[in-house]
Amino acid sequence: MKWGRKYGPDYVNRLHGMVARHLSCPFRVICFTDDTDGIRPEIECLPLPPLNCELPQRSRGKWRKLSLWNRDLHGLSGPALFVDLDSVIIGSLDGYFTLGARDAVILERNWSKPLSGLGQTSVFRFLIGSRPEILERFQADPQAIADRFQYEQHYVTHCVGSDLQFWPRGWNRHFRLHCLGPLPLRYLRPAPQPRRARIVTFPGGPNPAEVVAGRWEADSPPYRGRRRHIAAALASPHPWEQLRHFVMPVRWIGDAWKD
Incomplete structure (x- = not known):
């Protein structure tokens, strides 16, 4: 996802190049963005998914990322791997798609709070459209959710609950x-x-x-x-x-x- 001006198209293009070098199966790189200028044509650009509510005003969390949990994500389907734009891929991505069940939600551990059981969403896999209640609960009272959980990834961890899985340590x-x-x-x-x-x-x-x-x-x-x-x-x-x-x-x- 790319919105605003913090990251330029070079971040998107480089992410595509790194995926191409480290994923052996057929793939699609999709960028949800409000500005397609400068992005390579082989990258599929789609509008930012609708959040359909006001963004919280008293929280630092990346709450816009919750729009990925829409019931209908521009007609996409299947397991998807989300990777933050400010990431560097240095090893094989194949295991990110073969680990666990097809509908698993897999996050990374929250490294700053290692004993909390919290996940973080710099790199996570999910089945598109499988958990729309995550977004729907947020839409009902976004500010209250933000005040309670502070960060989007804490809220996602809570919603997935005991079904949550983590990536193998060190990946x-x-x-x-x-x-x-x-x-x-x-x-x-x-x-x-x-x-x-x-x-x-x-x-x-x-x-x-x-x-x-x-x-x-x-x-x-x-x-x-x-x-x-x-x-x-x-x-x-x-x-x-x-x-x-x-x-x-x-x-x-x-x-x-x-x-």
């Missing part, structure tokens, strides 16, 4: 938590490629484009080395935050993240 990795590592390590070596991982996700930044360039934000200066970054961070109004926002250029992401 999906969080760049900041599993690759970049704690503060001292990110100053000692570029983030290593995680072993056995198939998809690397980037919740909360930095994004793949910035990691390739060795910067934290799109408007940050190009990589200047460790000493210059530390000096600039200590001179800033928020030195601790700036010290944490450091990443060396990562070659393996540049090698994988292309169309």
Whole structure:
């Protein structure tokens, strides 16, 4: 899904290229978007599915993603794998379609709350049209749902309940938590490629484009080395935050993240 201006068409095109290199069966890449400009013609672009309710105003969650649970998703059918645009595919995707029953809902564990039993939806599989009650319950009172669960993925976890499955450990990795590592390590070596991982996700930044360039934000200066970054961070109004926002250029992401 792509809406607004946070991600350009290059993110969509590169995702298609990564899927093509890592999936051995026939596939379709479908992008639900409000702007098709620049997206390659082999990618099927469809309008954003209707949410049919107001978006919550007091929540940071990606509530628009709940529209994927529509009873009718533009006439599509069958199992679908949803992948966030800011993801880098580095291994085979075949197992994402063969694991579990056809109608299984499979999420990744919430890495920031490992003991909570919560899932997160950077990479998840679902049977299109199989659980419309997830969206319908939200439509009845979106603000109350958002106030209670805070994030869309927490709400989905609750709705699926005991039927929820998780991906095998290690298939999906969080760049900041599993690759970049704690503060001292990110100053000692570029983030290593995680072993056995198939998809690397980037919740909360930095994004793949910035990691390739060795910067934290799109408007940050190009990589200047460790000493210059530390000096600039200590001179800033928020030195601790700036010290944490450091990443060396990562070659393996540049090698994988292309169309």
